[in-house]
Amino acid sequence: METILRIDNIEKYYGNKSSLTKAIDNISFEVEKGEFVSIMxxxxxxxxTxxxxxSTLDKVTSGRIFVGGYDITGLKGNKLNKFRREELGFIFQDFNLLDTLxxxxxxxxxxxxxxxxxxxxxxxxxxxxxxxxxxxxxNKYPYQMSGGQKQRVASARAIITNPKLILADEPTGALDSKSSRMLLESFNYLNAELEATILMVTHDAFTASYADRVIFIKDGKIFNEINKGDNTRKEFFDKIIDVVTLLGGDLNNAL
Known part of the structure; x- marks a missing residue:
């Protein structure tokens, strides 16, 4: 199996000596080609963070991030732009479509x-x-489309260059339940049929249940990790809820 993403002992600090915040505390994990992984x-x-x-929008304080076996933590200038353009696909909560196109x-x-x-x-x-x-x-402009249609257009834009890794940031956050389900079915299609490798951040257990694996983050560290395996999506959803309970918060408010 080919490792598409490898995170090696990364840390991220914000602030200065008088007021230092550790946003990421020594996190390591891997994502294999064709995996659909959710982070909650x-x-x-x-x-x-x-x-x-x-996504190279921020830099780690220490540690290394590898995409396709290539260390991306030191990329700058044209090499960084080329990496973002050719190796990553982005799907955002607010679609980020160009209104004039x-x-x-x-x-x-x-x-x-x-x-x-x-x-x-x-x-x-x-x-x-x-x-x-x-x-x-x-042939329609974004203002002529529903939220679900816009998000699927954004998904098409993310996959069109055949990137090594698709990064999705709360992709269902601005969608109603029907549109969310349609988008997630599209993600499953991209993952299962086109072998797209997807890493998705979400606060929603229903959304996370479409993934193969869920990594839970607490206080900048990996708190737990569960795999779907042979479970149905409903069974996997229940397992996610169990971990959410262990995290110590109401699903709607804390996540």
Whole structure:
């Protein structure tokens, strides 16, 4: 099995000597190719900081992060931009679509930047749009789409370059329950059929239950980790709730 992401003893501090906060405290784990991993934790637990460090939006204080066997912690300038553009796919809670571009143009943009030929762009955009059920909105602008459609367009944009790793930050946070379910089914399709490797931060146990594995973060450390294995999604959801209870907080308020 190929290791896509390896986190080696990373730490992250904020502030100065008089007021120092340890956001990440010696975290290590791996994500294999084709895995769908969710990270859960209370507000302030360090889960978003962890995602920001993996996405290179923030830098670790110590430790190493490897993506595809390549140490990304020291990347700068053009090498950093190239890594983000070619190796990572991003899915955000607020979609981050460009309002002046159609769905087709939003999805195609990353390929255009890579100077992919127009015919190949057209083939790949239409293929992923069919796979995610958004073909009918390709010529629409974001304001003409529902929240669920916008998030699936954002998912198509994330997968179109065949990145090594897709990072999803609270992807269902702005969606209603029906749209959330449709998006998560799309994630399962990307993961199972296209072998996409997904790392998702979420506060929601229902959303996390679609993953293969859930890593729980508390006070900047890994608190627990559970695998879906042969469990049904409902059984896995119940296991997640059990750990949430151990974390010591109400699901809706603490996570």
């Amino acid at each position: 934790g209370a507000s302030g637990s360090g889960k978003t 962890l995602l920001n460090c993996i 159609t769905a087709y143009e939003n999805i195609a943009l990353a390929l255009s930047i890579q100077n992919v030929k127009a015919g190949e762009i057209d083939r790949r955009v239409k293929k992923v749009a069919n796979e995610l059920g958004i073909y009918e909105v390709l």
